[in-house]
Amino acid sequence: MTVTRGLEGVVATTSSISSIIDDTLTYVGYNIDDLAVNASFEEVIYLLWHRKLPTLSELEELNQQLAENADLPKEVLDHFSMYPIEKVHPMAALRTAVSLLGLYDEEADKMDPEANYRKAIRLQAKIPTIVTAFARIRKGLAPVSPRKDLSFAANFLYMLSGEEPKEIAVEAFNKALVLHADHELNASTFTARVCVATLSDIYSGITAAIGALKGPLHGGANEAVMKMLSEIGSIENTESYIREKLANKEKIMGFGHRVYQNGDPRAKHLRLMSEKLTKLTGEPQWYKMSTRIEEIVTGEKNLPPNVDFYSASVYHSLGIDHDLFTPIFAVSRTSGWLAHILEQYENNRLIRPRADYIGPGMQRYIPIVQRG
Template sequence: MSTRGLEGVIAAESSISSIIDGVLTYRGIDIDDLASHASFEEVIYLLWYGKLPNQSELDQLTKQLAENASIPQELIDQIRLFPNNIHPMGALRTAISALGLFDQEAEEMDDDSNIRKAICIQAKIGTIVTAFARIRAGKDPIAPRSDLGVAANFLYMLTGEEPSAISVEAFNKALVLHADHEFNASTFTARVTVATLSDMYSGITSAIGALKGPLHGGANEQVMATLEAIGEVDKAEGYILNALANKEKIMGFGHRVYKDGDPRAKHLKEMSKALTELTGQPKWYDMSVKINEVVEREKGLKPNVDFYSASVYYSLGIERDLFTPIFAVSRASGWIGHILEQYANNRLIRPRADYVGPQKQDYVPIHQR
């Protein structure tokens, strides 16, 4: 018997992240603890190696990421040839695929080679996103700085200005919260791809293609589009009630796995409040809270991770269509963890379909049709 969307189907065993009774953990550590205390670099190490790093291990990974953050000039030249009006996720998908062409060991499948590729992809994905963002705006890309961590470097490469401490804290928290989420659509896509023993670049490219969809990574873009369409707090309730009456989907609410609310949402709600106040635009937070109240009252749906992340990114000066690429910068850490786990105990992923089409049909020659 088939299940639409594979809902509730256990596809494999994994020790990377879990969602049990509404609690999200990475390697058994509650997301609340990680969001409150961990750097993104610590989370990367945790997802890849199965434990939190000691200081020496963290320093080494941080150094490796910094040393590998620059992208080839040839890739920058290719990005300059991309049309300026394409979606950044399309640019990222193509750029990551192209990045594999510059790696002479892309096809090597031993453990050391795969870890080296993992560091290369994780280090460069943020650089690619910021390079495209600046090039399409008619600006030159900014090279990464070796003295900045992943979160600070991304904001620096995007704007050319050293980010404030609260901006780095907010962005680091967003990266931690988005890093992994069990067998979501893009993660499963990555595992299906590499289960054929395809290379890691192909796995990440496939995952980006899945994340690009508005029912997965693109939801936070749609949340910001809704906020901008509403414009003012006093218009929020009427707008949402009208949308619900017209049976329109309000993005950023509900989740197939979480029935009692997404545990990640509260952290981004706190950062949204702090950042919108800091930037003098509290209306984005206030509007979000009002929408939250109306949707929960009328539909019984709670916000998911995408809802408050929209106003967080907007307050950091990030363009709306870069929200999903930022998701990819973070989720690459989880994708890579799952790819490494798939390689370590691989079996080709090849499900069956429940055929519901016509049967016992005869071939009819073309002159009789």
């Protein structure tokens, strides 16, 4: 057998959802640059799930469905009080809450396409409510109920802070959601597809995906980037800090990507938003430090930044707690996970690869009393 560690370059399935060809990312054939500049996140959800951009009436219907399903069961909200709030990471809380949601969905185990689509709506609508409710409850604040008159991006920021967000904040957050919505067979998406390929339910698939996203080599990278920026502290300390890391052969989070040779096409959009927002908040040092780090790492290692690098300073400038960065990734990527889960169900085949065994050869069982 030919072994490909990490399945790098292995084509595991066909898909009509997103593609990465010659360093260009597309959703259903639409270039990510086009969508990042022009599309709402709600349009992108519809695009990924239906393989076409919505008409006005179709978008209005989706918005209404999401708004009507955004509230959480009281049991889920009450469950947060049982978590060890001081210790638990929001990604662990999200993973647990999504699994718990399945217990309160009467259609959880119904597998017809119509029921699965209804569950997709409910999950997409409730994920941001879970993240924002937990973020507030752990601070001793009451959850803020979702509003039906706000966009997806605006509603998240409103539920997080309790205040209606400014237009520039909504623009930045919507752009981040669009950019993170899908990314072909990344680790968490592949995890979701492996899970539901057994004909397990949607809640299991999304819970599994969240577990994969939690790792620092996947969704946790943007949180690690902000931790690094905070440790550096100022533009004056940037060069010595990074060069010491490079000299010690330590990984600089937020750089390089397995599927891009010449840079992540999503990064430039968040770079621009980082520049705008850090200037607006009076903290331009985060952007300046980031650009200096980019100059050094790209110059020394030929590794351009990926989407996680500038998303860190964008989210920080929006006043978002650093450990919420990865849950926000999940809020967006749920749209892609659900698209892939629904696609997997449409033409399912159990995903069962092989392993090249490298252990001992044929051995004979020896009774325990005879073992030395």
